[in-house]
Amino acid sequence: MDGTPDFKPLYLQVKDLMVRRLASGAWRPGEALPSEFQLADEFGVSQGTVRKALDELAAQNLLDRKQGKGTFVAQHTAQRALFHFFHLIADTGERALPGARMLSLAKAKADRGEAMRLGLRTGSLVIRLKRLRLLGQRVAIHERIVLPAALFPGFTDRLSVDVPNELYRYYEERYGVTVARAVEKLKAVAARPDEAKPLGLKNGAPLLEIDRLAYTVDGRAVEWRRSRCDTAGHHYISEIV
Amino acid sequence: MDGTPDFKPLYLQVKDLMVRRLASGAWRPGEALPSEFQLADEFGVSQGTVRKALDELAAQNLLDRKQGKGTFVAQHTAQRALFHFFHLIADTGERALPGARMLSLAKAKADRGEAMRLGLRTGSLVIRLKRLRLLGQRVAIHERIVLPAALFPGFTDRLSVDVPNELYRYYEERYGVTVARAVEKLKAVAARPDEAKPLGLKNGAPLLEIDRLAYTVDGRAVEWRRSRCDTAGHHYISEIV
DNA sequence: GAGTGGTCTAGACCACAGC
DNA sequence: CTGTGGTCTAGACCACTCG
Numbered sequence: 001m002d003g004t005p006d007f008k009p010l011y012l013q014v015k016d017l018m019v020r021r022l023a024s025g026a027w028r029p030g031e032a033l034p035s036e037f038q039l040a041d042e043f044g045v046s047q048g049t050v051r052k053a054l055d056e057l058a059a060q061n062l063l064d065r066k067q068g069k070g071t072f073v074a075q076h077t078a079q080r081a082l083f084h085f086f087h088l089i090a091d092t093g094e095r096a097l098p099g100a101r102m103l104s105l106a107k108a109k110a111d112r113g114e115a116m117r118l119g120l121r122t123g124s125l126v127i128r129l130k131r132l133r134l135l136g137q138r139v140a141i142h143e144r145i146v147l148p149a150a151l152f153p154g155f156t157d158r159l160s161v162d163v164p165n166e167l168y169r170y171y172e173e174r175y176g177v178t179v180a181r182a183v184e185k186l187k188a189v190a191a192r193p194d195e196a197k198p199l200g201l202k203n204g205a206p207l208l209e210i211d212r213l214a215y216t217v218d219g220r221a222v223e224w225r226r227s228r229c230d231t232a233g234h235h236y237i238s239e240i241v
Numbered sequence: 242m243d244g245t246p247d248f249k250p251l252y253l254q255v256k257d258l259m260v261r262r263l264a265s266g267a268w269r270p271g272e273a274l275p276s277e278f279q280l281a282d283e284f285g286v287s288q289g290t291v292r293k294a295l296d297e298l299a300a301q302n303l304l305d306r307k308q309g310k311g312t313f314v315a316q317h318t319a320q321r322a323l324f325h326f327f328h329l330i331a332d333t334g335e336r337a338l339p340g341a342r343m344l345s346l347a348k349a350k351a352d353r354g355e356a357m358r359l360g361l362r363t364g365s366l367v368i369r370l371k372r373l374r375l376l377g378q379r380v381a382i383h384e385r386i387v388l389p390a391a392l393f394p395g396f397t398d399r400l401s402v403d404v405p406n407e408l409y410r411y412y413e414e415r416y417g418v419t420v421a422r423a424v425e426k427l428k429a430v431a432a433r434p435d436e437a438k439p440l441g442l443k444n445g446a447p448l449l450e451i452d453r454l455a456y457t458v459d460g461r462a463v464e465w466r467r468s469r470c471d472t473a474g475h476h477y478i479s480e481i482v
Numbered sequence: 483g484a485g486t487g488g489t490c491t492a493g494a495c496c497a498c499a500g501c
Numbered sequence: 502c503t504g505t506g507g508t509c510t511a512g513a514c515c516a517c518t519c520g
Contacts, residue, residue, distance in 0.1 A: 009508060010508075011508075045509080045510090048509065052508085066486085067263040068485080068488095068518040069485095069518050071486090072433075079513090086482065087481075113515085180482065181482055182481040185476040186477040187449060187476045188429040188430070189447055190447050190451075204447075205431070206429035206445075208427065208444075209429075216449065217519085229429070231427075231430075238477075239424050241300060241422055241502030250487075252490085275504085277505080287490065287492070288491090289490065290490060291491090292507090294508085307506075308499080308505070308506045309504080309507095310500085310504095
């Protein structure tokens with residue numbers, strides 16, 4: 001009747017259960033998981049099967065395994081932001097997290113594009129955030145960020161200056177929203193007047209547009225971010241293996 | 242005296258031996274490897290240890306494992322080119338390999354930049370190739386490719402029109418040079434006259450520059466490619482996991 | 483030394499491809 | 502039916518961390 005073979009290895013079933021725990025917040029970022037043998041007992045499988053599930057989750061960067069210490073729920077640290085979620089680096093090879101200067105922060109009703117990308121109904125409330133970012137000393141990125149307001153209660157009540165530079169860590173610590181995965185679409189675009197001016201460029205200057213949708217571990221879109229970057233002296237790095 | 246702990250798991254030693262076979266051409270693209278048990282016998286380890294080495298090589302896309310059939314050396318097919326090595330896709334989500342139109346093909350002495358990137362001595366011979374590429378029906382990419390001439394004997398002797406669109410497959414089949422890995426650096430740049438004209442753009446129009454260095458399995462750089470792309474209606478995709 | 487993850491082994495059985 | 506890779510188990514031992 002169906003056609004789907006629907007055979008699912010044990011270790012994948014175990015993995016699904018673990019993902020559910022991560023998504024539900026039963027296991028929180030930074031926490032240590034029970035040992036492999038404890039988990040094996042709990043799930044009624046052998047330690048080897050648990051290990052295979054854990055290894056896959058670690059490969060997806062959802063867990064951190066440390067020999068001799070234990071298995072920990074991955075956490076958004078500065079290091080992770082820098083090496084995992086920020087791909088713009090200086091042409092010299094140096095990496096540094098860019099500073100940020102807030103331009104505006106407001107709550108509004110989602111337009112069609114925002115609603116579609118974030119999986120909301122048109123008219124749902126979203127938080128819109130604009131800021132400039134600095135590569136080295138130079139203002140080089142104009143950034144627009146859109147969040148579903150329902151997931152971030154009280155976000156706009158805070159003074160603009162309070163919203164920190166490292167947003168993913170902030171989402172995680174303050175709202176329990178962990179970004180696990182993102183898809184970036186890159187284009188070259190011409191700078192518009194409102195972007196060119198703060199970046200010290202002429203209208204029409206080439207900018208690298210990075211259009212990012214970020215997702216939680218259970219697949220909900222939680223942030224839409226569009227960064228327009230002056231890539232003089234910097235580049236976006238992408239490794240193909 | 243030394244400080245390096247230098248403990249190396251068996252499966253990594255086995256993996257190294259296998260990589261050497263791949264690099265040497267003892268195992269050629271498309272070929273089937275011996276079965277896990279045969280390999281285990283040959284290397285004097287258990288089948289589980291061989292499996293772990295094979296799994297890592299498969300994860301690096303150096304091998305293809307097919308249940309019920311065997312383990313095969315990865316090969317550059319159109320599919321692989323499309324999904325693995327070509328990241329420009331239409332904004333609609335459609336993917337298609339771009340056509341190519343050769344502009345020029347010549348042998349010359351490497352300049353400093355070419356020599357440095359390809360790990361050659363200045364003055365070594367390189368092959369320079371320029372072409373235009375089509376996204377859909379539109380000429381949208383201006384591409385410059387540089388190869389170490391020593392690895393591709395007779396390349397420039399062929400009529401330009403003979404050099405095929407899918408270069409990586411051609412390198413592999415004709416010269417036994419397999420591209421296993423690449424690093425791409427992306428920037429937004431302004432179109433120069435010689436680029437703008439064939440692309441039907443104004444001077445200074447924004448282009449996405451993709452600067453790629455491609456490596457063999459044993460880490461030698463074998464191609465430097467710089468593509469400048471008109472990204473109207475297309476984008477470069479990058480997934481962060 | 484006790485506890486954790488990492489490696490290695492050996493054997494049984496399952497899913498899949500192809501003759 | 503046979504051969505391949507894929508899963509699952511159980512047990513031994515190794516490397517690392519920390520008290």
